[in-house]
Amino acid sequence: MDLFGRRRRSIEAAQASYQASAADLENVRLVITAELAGDYFTLRQLDTEIGNSEPHRGDASEGFATGGFPPQRRRSLRGSTLPKKRRS
Numbered sequence: 001m002d003l004f005g006r007r008r009r010s011i012e013a014a015q016a017s018y019q020a021s022a023a024d025l026e027n028v029r030l031v032i033t034a035e036l037a038g039d040y041f042t043l044r045q046l047d048t049e050i051g052n053s054e055p056h057r058g059d060a061s062e063g064f065a066t067g068g069f070p071p072q073r074r075r076s077l078r079g080s081t082l083p084k085k086r087r088s
Contacts, residue, residue, distance in 0.1 A: 002008060
């Protein structure tokens, strides 16, 4: 027996609290998704700027295998040696 509606109000308050928590969770998901999307587009923009400012270096596997040097530069480096350290 609930003469003054205390139990009913308690249940309604718990339901409202649950709905507020669910809304907060969705808000956090939305903020994280928006931040990720913004970072992705910033990365794509920077990739585009880098691609426009550097000469073509071939594919990624070629870059790792050759130190990132284009073929002409690799040929010129083959016969070169590093300068020797001076002793102090």
